[in-house]
Amino acid sequence: MNTAELYQSYQERMQKIADLRNANAVLQWDQETYLPAKGASFRGRQISTLSEFSHQLFIDQETGDLLKSLLDRGDLADDQQRNVIRSMEDYTKSVRYPTEFVRRLSEQVNRAFHAWIAARKENSFGVYEPELGKLVDLKKQEADILGFEEHPYNALLDEFEKGCTIALVDKTFSDILPGLTELVDRITAVPPADDSFLNQHFPRQEQWEWGMFLIRQLHFDFERGRQDISEHPFSISFNRNDVRITTRIDEQDFGNMTWSCIHETGHALYEQGLPEAHYGLPLGEACSYSIHESQSRLWENNVGRNLPFWKHYFPILKERFPKQLDGIGLDQFYRGINKVQRSLVRTEADEVTYHFHVYIRYELEKQLIGGGISTKDIPASWSELYKRHLGVTVPDDRKGSLQDVHWSHGSFGYFPTYSLGSFYAAQLYRAATNSVQNIEDQISAGNTAPLLEWLRERIHGRGRYLYSEELCREATGQPLDSKQFLDYLLHKYTVLYNL
């Protein structure tokens, strides 16, 4: 076979695997949006079967042979070579997992998830703990299977963020946590922002229409995607021409839906901007979890909680909700949507205190996987860390260690990508506004296209060509520097609260 034919075989194989994975994504989307109550059990097995087939096809010896042969060829185009290199990285990792282990892990995740549901109901971590304990044991085994340097948790971090290590995350946090703590102290020393106007009655249908309007304004392409309702908002992609997001509506909480719409749109814009020619191949995929999160956070916070954006949209919002926003000025609105307070629940936290929540989970995960603590110690450690970093007292498990679903999914090493996403977002936003002069002026005029264009070119269109850090360096001229995030917060909140 000549190189072109060989590459064609590789591409066809990868695209079939993508078809199976994307079909599975449709099943998952449907499960969260339209599945009838009793359809869950058969759906579960259909999803498992599809996962099994796509996994088997990928780890097949033939995939490895194709990749090896292609790597030996000297005449691949640059894009092609990069695809093959990335696929080989994925392949090398995937084949390490014994089928038997994958099955055991998947079964234990299922048990842990159901134990978590039951524990939430009873508000008792003890109901969850035995199954979570077994899951942590398996995750430790997984770290051994994958191999690691220095700390087993590094193996799990690497699963969500290629090349990510404890050293990197520790440094990233330690660069900003003292400054963040000081900022929170200063903000909470002045009178709190009044955000009570957000908690009036905002009728369901009107909120929905507002959200749809906003999404469209942000250039979510409804010919290549849609929005639906689900219990927890999420975004999911079946290919760049079919990217779906969901939201939820709380009639007593205007913020809940609005910023979830903007957040998920950020994810979706990324997926809709991936290169079409590389469907099923690494260059047609998003770079990483943290870069994905950088896109959602950038739109949610750096754009969507910022003054320029609301200069344009607040008057429109007032027209849509004249009664609820009667007498509220732009400044008051802006302060209200940026209220900072120490709190118990991560998903309700503001953009300043949020990262303490993530840091606490990261600290616990490190120790759980490293063996410093066991799952039995979680509630006590959780309380202690919340007291220390956020100064709050955890009243019960539901508002404490039972609040996140992630661990029950076996996702250890995932939380840090939430913070990394915010840090990348601040750095990207600064680079964009520095390099294109009128981006913020345009946002003030209701036009986010120049910003989107900058991201399309430097982030979305690049697929997985680079790792997160390399992509950041290429786009901003520097590696990840979390101090830029702190600078962004210091500047914004000093002005906002007249500190």
Add this chain to the structure above:
Amino acid sequence: MNTAELYQSYQERMQKIADLRNANAVLQWDQETYLPAKGASFRGRQISTLSEFSHQLFIDQETGDLLKSLLDRGDLADDQQRNVIRSMEDYTKSVRYPTEFVRRLSEQVNRAFHAWIAARKENSFGVYEPELGKLVDLKKQEADILGFEEHPYNALLDEFEKGCTIALVDKTFSDILPGLTELVDRITAVPPADDSFLNQHFPRQEQWEWGMFLIRQLHFDFERGRQDISEHPFSISFNRNDVRITTRIDEQDFGNMTWSCIHETGHALYEQGLPEAHYGLPLGEACSYSIHESQSRLWENNVGRNLPFWKHYFPILKERFPKQLDGIGLDQFYRGINKVQRSLVRTEADEVTYHFHVYIRYELEKQLIGGGISTKDIPASWSELYKRHLGVTVPDDRKGSLQDVHWSHGSFGYFPTYSLGSFYAAQLYRAATNSVQNIEDQISAGNTAPLLEWLRERIHGRGRYLYSEELCREATGQPLDSKQFLDYLLHKYTVLYNL
């Protein structure tokens, strides 16, 4: 391996194949309901890939070996043996198809379908004819591949209806066509029913709520299914706990939605009543196309266009649409919803003239596959047959030979199952009302549960244990007898029109 283990392997294999097929059904459902405009191309390839995987897994040598080994065992339970026998029938048929032929057929279907769309737009059969001609050639080859006795069309009939032949369909039609013609002559000799009240403005949302109410009343289980909107109504099942139907709403045509809801509910009740224990196996599947259609037609016509049903529901309907139905009495309503007229379009035909539409297509298919006519002759033959059997003049191709999508899908041999379904329906409904005394009284009181229970036991719960004819004999004591359908019509319409 002992027999239990062997059967277990067979069951697991079949259930995985079912998972793939059902996943594909989810993709198809989504394509007709929620797919964004530009998502179609990638969706097409995802569906193809899943079909390919499920087909390959089924025709794999290992499937055949398992089935052969099981058939040699003498210690299978009766249900198990029947599953294996049916799977072997399917396997024997499936392995006959060369992969290359399947691909060519699927590609030609794709071309013919798009040619049909284009031809509809231009109202010109000539645009469609060349691609349809190539498709007919492939269907002739398919008949040769499958093998047949007497006539190649028998091979295609057998694909949709096991054991069905020209001899059987000819006899079934010839038993009733003269009587049907006479009945239509008598009805059209008296003044036509007034159904103009059905074509007033019935608001979308109110129609939707009425349809949902009706479906629920008919015992469609919304915990195990749902209804959505699509361009063409259909029913689809992913397993007995997730059965979905769709409808469409025409605000100027009350009948359009109401009887599509009842029709699709008939299909869905069948799927929701299949035996759960046999998921993925023949006994967990519907018997045949014609028996499936018997269920939709029975509910749509024998129940849903009958007087007992509307004795209960008409007063409720009047409460929901007081303005539109002001001054309309039950008798007038009943006559209006059973208006009989010779017409051009199959999907708009009443239950009496409908079968001429089917018969015409059947006649054309027989000749196309047998070589008596070529695709070029279709428009002329179509016009001639409509003139002869329905006395109407075809004004253009859109209202003539371009009205159905079926041929463009390669579905030759499918149409007869529509008529067979109605014939089975009449026979089943008579048997049910004869054997359980109060079924119609209960329907008059708004309770269709006794009828459903009869069908659950004799039809739904039987899966594919029997062929259509055997099932009919077991349930009604007689083989298919289309004269019972004619009797049903004669009785109903003689009374209705005072003939």
